[in-house]
Amino acid sequence: MLQVNYIRQNRDKVIERLAIKNFTQTGLVDEIIALDDERKKVQAAFDNTQARVNSASKEIGQFMRLGQKHEAEALKAEVATLKTNIDPLKTEMTNVEKRLTEKLLLLPNLPSDKVPQGKTPENNIVVREGGVKPTLEEAALPHWELTTKYKLIDFELGTKITGSGFPVYTGKGAKLQRALVQYFLDFNTSAGYVEYLPPFMVNEESAYGTGQLPDKEGQMYYAAADNFYLIPTAEVPVTNVYRDTILKEADLPVKMTAYSPCFRREAGSYGKDVRGLNRLHQFEKVEIIQIVHPDKSDEVLEEMVNHVEKLLKSLDLPYRILLLCGGDMGFTSAITYDFEVYSAAQGRWLEVSSVSNFQDFQTNRLKCRFKDGAGKTQLTHSLNGSSLALPRIVASLLENNQQANGIMLPPALHQYFGAEWIM
The missing domain is CATH 1.10.287.40 (Serine-tRNA synthetase, tRNA binding domain)
Known part of the structure; x- marks a missing residue:
């Protein structure tokens, strides 16, 4: 605010x-x-x-x-x-x-002076690219066919149990999900982030605190009897850990990471761009959050961008980093970098992470403050990033690494998955 x-x-x-x-x-x-x-x-x-x-x-x-x-x-x-x-x-x-x-509450955050003008994703600026796009054989399959072939995900069963956008992971598909979550958390905690396992529902005050309300009210699942909201990301409960809190300057930065399922209604989403894992109503994600001194947030933003970039490099996925234009940014963000990975079988880029600096927009709502050396109370700054969202990572891993005799996983996952191949 x-x-x-x-x-x-x-x-x-x-x-x-x-x-x-x-x-x-x-x-x-x-x-x-x-x-x-x-x-x-x-x-x-x-x-x-x-x-x-x-x-x-x-x-x-x-x-x-x-x-x-x-x-x-x-x-x-x-x-x-x-x-x-x-x-x-x-x-x-x-x-x-x-x-x-x-x-x-109706006013969005002001964009940083670094944010370019523009109304659509086409106006975003590619900051840099990394990795090598694989060349696949003509018979290469998109991930929704690979998951059926190797019995990793049952989309129809999810539709039966709940509805479209709620896949059921089975066998090695479920194991791959678990391996990725554990790898991402270990990667983050080794960089100094403290792991949290938060509630997956929040009260109204928490949703207002991080800016989901009133902006995204129609996009969140709502439990009316208790006035609780299912979280769209772990950012919401984890950032609220420090709602109505006055920290000491020496406590900063606060670095947190958390796994959670994410629930998003995504009303009106349909068509070829939402097939398979491309857009879901429930998915898994690991998040990183920092609460920092206001003089440090620009520096920390670059640190977090570099952290996510290293994580993507470790998965041997081709990626690119984009600086979002004003019209493509979120309500609460002052500046956002998106990460996309290349999906070779689909021939398109898929967003897998957003890293944002909210400056004092969230912390003003949250009343998250600190006392400086002179005893003056100031607002902290908050930042967060996906590290990483699983569905499109899985889609790209499966599509880009498919071979005639199976799917070859990157070395970073061998220990976590317990095998080098999905066969």
Whole structure:
């Protein structure tokens, strides 16, 4: 959530940066400033009334000690009148603050100055590429046929049990999932990330804290009886570990990693681009999260990008890194790098990770702060990245490594999977 003081002091810049994200409801900026003016006016009236009650109460005591009962009674009548005004002012202040917060929640994060203009993925900038695209034989199969051939995933059974987008992993397919999760977690913890196993449902406050609400309300599965949301990513519960927390400067950076299933409604998704593992309603992912000193977040973003890049290199997958344009960025992000791997059988790039710096957008919502060396309380910055999302990694591993006699796994997975081949 953007800070009101920043919006007031930088109105024109805020509107200009919102335009980079193709956010058109810029009238909200002036509405927020007007509501903040109203809030200040009500606050001043409340403070003045309360101050007069306090000072008159002291004067009453003085008059009583001096035996000046008439003056004391007159002040008591004034205090009684003032007190009748306090509760309505409190109610008015609460209402104005609620309206102000509701408007603030509708504003996305401002994009960094590094973010390029653009409206669609075609305007994203390829930062660099790595790995070698394999050359497959003409008879090469897409992953949805490979998973059937080697009895790794049963898509039809998932549809029977739940619905489309909920695959059932079987035999070596389930084992490969488990191997990848363990490998990713070990890779992250060896880099200093502390592992968490969070709840897979969160309350409304947690969903607001990381910015899923109100922006993505229709994309999350909702358990109405308990007012819980199934998580779209481990970022949500893990970042909320530090909601309403004041850290010491020496505690920073906080580095966390977590595995979780992810649940996303993805309403309206259909067609050839969502076949097989390309787009699911439930999938597994390992996440990395950092909470850092605001002066360090740009540096940490590069560190996290390099970390994910090393992980992809270890899987021997061809990849590319893209800097997202304003129109392709998420609501909460100030800057995002996407990672894509090349799917040889499909002849297309598949997104497998996003690494984002949210700056103080999430931490302002979360009230995640730290005390600096001078004892001043400041907002931290938060960052997160996929490390990695499994479905499209699996799709690329299967397609790119298929041979006539089986699927050859990269050496990094041999220990975890317990074999070099899927046959």
